[in-house]
Amino acid sequence: MRIAVCVKQVPDAAVHKRLDPGTGRLDRAGESALNPTDVNAVEEALRLKEAQEGEVVVVSLGPEKAMESLRKALAMGADRAILVSDPAAAGSDLVATSYALAKALEREEADLVLFGQQSSDADGAVLWAAVADRLRRPMVSQVAELTLEGGKVTGKRQTEFGYDVIAAPLPAVVAVSDAINEPRYPSLKGIMGAKSKPQEVISLADVGAEAERVGEPGSRTTVRSSAPPPAKSGQVKLEDDGSAPEKIVEYLAEKRLV
Amino acid sequence: MSTLVYLEAHDGDLTKGGLGVLAKAVALGGDVAGVVLGSGVRDAAAKAGAYGAKTVYVVDDDALAAPLPQPRVDALEAVVGESGATNVLFPASVLTADVAAGLSARLDAGLNWDLTDLRLEGDDLVGVRPALGDTVVVEVGWTTTPRLALIRSGTFDPSETGGTAEVKDVAASFQDFSRLATLVDHLEEQSSGPSIEDADVIVAGGRGLGGPEGFSHCEELAAALGGAVAATRAVVDAGWYPYSAQVGQTGKTVSPKLYIALGISGAIQHKVGMQGSGTIVAINKDPNAPIFDFADLGVVGDLTQIAPKLTELLKARR
Numbered sequence: 290m291r292i293a294v295c296v297k298q299v300p301d302a303a304v305h306k307r308l309d310p311g312t313g314r315l316d317r318a319g320e321s322a323l324n325p326t327d328v329n330a331v332e333e334a335l336r337l338k339e340a341q342e343g344e345v346v347v348v349s350l351g352p353e354k355a356m357e358s359l360r361k362a363l364a365m366g367a368d369r370a371i372l373v374s375d376p377a378a379a380g381s382d383l384v385a386t387s388y389a390l391a392k393a394l395e396r397e398e399a400d401l402v403l404f405g406q407q408s409s410d411a412d413g414a415v416l417w418a419a420v421a422d423r424l425r426r427p428m429v430s431q432v433a434e435l436t437l438e439g440g441k442v443t444g445k446r447q448t449e450f451g452y453d454v455i456a457a458p459l460p461a462v463v464a465v466s467d468a469i470n471e472p473r474y475p476s477l478k479g480i481m482g483a484k485s486k487p488q489e490v491i492s493l494a495d496v497g498a499e500a501e502r503v504g505e506p507g508s509r510t511t512v513r514s515s516a517p518p519p520a521k522s523g524q525v526k527l528e529d530d531g532s533a534p535e536k537i538v539e540y541l542a543e544k545r546l547v
Numbered sequence: 548m549s550t551l552v553y554l555e556a557h558d559g560d561l562t563k564g565g566l567g568v569l570a571k572a573v574a575l576g577g578d579v580a581g582v583v584l585g586s587g588v589r590d591a592a593a594k595a596g597a598y599g600a601k602t603v604y605v606v607d608d609d610a611l612a613a614p615l616p617q618p619r620v621d622a623l624e625a626v627v628g629e630s631g632a633t634n635v636l637f638p639a640s641v642l643t644a645d646v647a648a649g650l651s652a653r654l655d656a657g658l659n660w661d662l663t664d665l666r667l668e669g670d671d672l673v674g675v676r677p678a679l680g681d682t683v684v685v686e687v688g689w690t691t692t693p694r695l696a697l698i699r700s701g702t703f704d705p706s707e708t709g710g711t712a713e714v715k716d717v718a719a720s721f722q723d724f725s726r727l728a729t730l731v732d733h734l735e736e737q738s739s740g741p742s743i744e745d746a747d748v749i750v751a752g753g754r755g756l757g758g759p760e761g762f763s764h765c766e767e768l769a770a771a772l773g774g775a776v777a778a779t780r781a782v783v784d785a786g787w788y789p790y791s792a793q794v795g796q797t798g799k800t801v802s803p804k805l806y807i808a809l810g811i812s813g814a815i816q817h818k819v820g821m822q823g824s825g826t827i828v829a830i831n832k833d834p835n836a837p838i839f840d841f842a843d844l845g846v847v848g849d850l851t852q853i854a855p856k857l858t859e860l861l862k863a864r865r
Contacts, residue, residue: 306679313685326797387652406797412661412678415648415697418616422652427727428617430645443731447791448641449744450557453614454732461728467797468790509657513686518677526839529848534856537828538864540844544826546748546805547772547861 290343292334293399295390295420296327296362298355299410306410313512314380315410323358327405328365330465332472334403335366337437343400344368348393350378350386356488363483364475370486371397375493378503385507387419392496394424401442404464406431417464427457430464548577548670551632551693552600553623553643556583556591563745564638566598566705568698572636573599573708575667580604580630581712584622586612589714596712598705603712604630606719613730616645622719623650629717633692634672636665639700639800647697657689660697661800663823672696680796680815681822699823700744701802741775743792748774749803751794751821752782755810755831755850759787764854765809771861777801779817795820809850813838830854 300306301320309316323331334345347362349355350373359370373393381389394402402424404417421428432444442463443456457463475483493503501507527536541547550572554565561583572579580602583592592603606622623646627635635650637643639661651658664675672694674687743749750769752762765776778788780795794801795817802823809830811817814837821827822841829842830850839845846853 306682308679308683308685315679383648383651383658384655387648410679415644415651415658415660418645418648419652421617422620422649425722425724427724428645429728430616431641446641448614449742450614450735452732452734453730455615455728456731457728509651509655509689509691510659511688511690513673513688515678515683515685518681518684521841521843524843524845526842526845526847528834529846529853533830533846533848533853534860537844537846537853537857538860540828541805541826546826547864 290338290341291397291399292337292343292345292401292403293394293397294327294330294334294345294347294362294367294403295416296331296347296349296359296405297324297408298322298349298351298358299324299408302409308512308515312380313515317352321354321358323361324405324408326407326409326467328472329467329469330403330405331362331365331367332470333435333465336470337401341437346371346397346399348390348397349373350381350389350393353490356490359488360483361475363486363488364479365473366479368486370488372488372490373493373496374490377493377500380505380508381503382508382510383413383415383419384509385503387416387423388507389493389496389498389503390416391420391423392498394420396496400459401437402426402462404462406465406467417462421462424462426460426462428462429455429457431466432463433466433468435463435465435469548634549630549632550575550577550579550634550636551604551627551630552579552581553635553637553646554581554583554592554595555638555640555643556585556588559591561591561594562638563705564640564700566595567701567703568636568638569595569598569600570706571665571698571703573706575665580632582623582626584611584619593712593714596710597707599708599710600712603714604717605714606717608719610721610726614642615728615730616642616649617725617728618721619646620649620653621721621725624653625719626717627654627693633694635693635695637695637697639697644697647695651695654693656693656695657691658695658697659687659689661699662696663699663702665696681819699802700800702823743775743777743794743799743801746775746803748772748805749777749801749824750774750807750809751777751779751811752788752809753779753811754781756782756787761810762788764850768807768854768858768861771858772805774803774805779811808838808842809854811838812836813841
C-alpha cells in the first residue's frame, strides 16, 4: 500500500502576503510553511498507514526551498519526500500544475493519492479534480470521514444539500476536509529522524513532463493587474445607550432592507 | 462570443446560484445557453428560458443521477463540443468546483475561480477575484478558449426575463474511470427556512453568544427577518452549531443582502466568507473588534439586550 500526499509550501500565516507588482505572482521571499490544510492530509495518510502498513510519500511542486516544509511531513511520520523543482515550472496555473503533478504521481504509482482542502495562498480548492482526470482515476473530495477497506475507499462529505457517502475502488484520488482529523505535532525524535529520510529533488524532465506544457507557456490563465479592494464608505458606528434596537431598525428601513 | 452557464438542478428546480450566473451572462451579451446535467432533469432545464437562456443543453442520463463530478466532466465535454462555447461559467458549489477543474484538465482550458465579477474588454473576458484573504483584488484573464470560470456563490441575482428556451438533448459517452466512484448513501439535511447560500438575510453568531443556547437570539432574529442562521468556525468547533452553517475560509462563502453578526469578532477566517454581503450590521461588546472595520453599521453593546428588542421591533413592523 503506497499513499502519496500532495502538499504545497505557502507563505507562513504570520507573513503579510503580497503580489509581486511586476509578475502578478505571489511574493514567496519570506518565511514559509507547509500549507495548513495539507497537514490534515498528511495526518490522514499516517493513520491509514498505521492501520494497515504501507508507505507514505509526500509529493510537491515548488522551489527548492520547499523541501524545508516537506520535512515537517517527514517529521510527522511520512517516509520520504519528492520535490519536483524546476525554474520552468514557475507561474504554472491549474492546467500546467495538474499536468506536472500528474506526471510526478504516475512515477510513484501510489494506490491512494491524498490532497488537503485548500491552498492558503491561491485559495484554490480544485487541483485534485484536475489531477484525477489526468490520472484517469476515481476521485472523492471534501471528505470529512475516510475508511479504507477491501481495496476501496469510502468517504463521507458534506454538500449544500446534506451528506453524501461516496465509495471508490483503488487506485483513487481523495481530497480531505480539514474537519477530518486533528493533526499530530512532530515529536523531537521525529524531527531529528526527518533529516535522514529520503528527500529527492527532481526536475520536470525526470518525471517526463514536457517543458512547453508547464510554467507560463503551459498555463491558460493570466493575472492582469491587482489593486487594493475598494474602501468602504459611509460606515456608521455607535455605542448602545439603550436606543440601539430602534436605531438599527431605522438604518435598515432607510436602506430598504426591512 | 457564446457563453454556456452550468445550471444545477435540485428537486426539480434550478438553483438560484446558477440562475444568478445566467443573469450575468445575459448582461455580458452574445449567445447565452444553459446546460443541465442529471437524470430526469428536462422539465427543470426548460425553466431556464424564463431567466434569459435561449438554448438549454441537456444530458439526461442515469449515469448522472448521483451528484458526482466525474461523469459530469464527460457530459460537459460533449456539450462544449456541440455548442462551441467560448465561455463556460459555473456557480461555485462543492460539486461544480470538481466539475470545472476536471473539465479544465480534460480540455487544457484555463479555469479562474472565486470570481466576484466579470466584464468584457473588447473580445477579452476579464474576471475579478479577491485574493490573499481579500486584501487585494486581482483581475484575471484567459489566454485560450474555452474560458472556464467559477463564480463565488451568491454574487449575482437571478433576473426573470420571461421567454422560453429551446431544449437540446446531447448524448454523452462516459469514460470507464468516471463511473468508478459511486454514491452509497445520501442524507438530506433537514432545515427550516432558506439555506445560507440562498438566503437574502443571514443572522450569524460567534463566541460572543456565550454558549449554544445563545443561538436562540440568532434564530429568533432570523425568523423575524425571514433569514437563515450562520455561525463562525470557533463556535462550530466548540459544538454550539452544526458545520453546515459555518461561514468562512473553511466553511461556506455567502453574500446575502443583509448580514447581521452577533458576537462575532471578525477574524480574517470569517471575513473572507461574508464580506461580499450587501450590508453588514455587527453587534459586539468589544469596541476594538476587527468586525467594526468592515461593518456598515457597528453597534458596541450587549447583544443579549439588543437582539431580543430588535426582534420585537421587526416583528411589530410586519
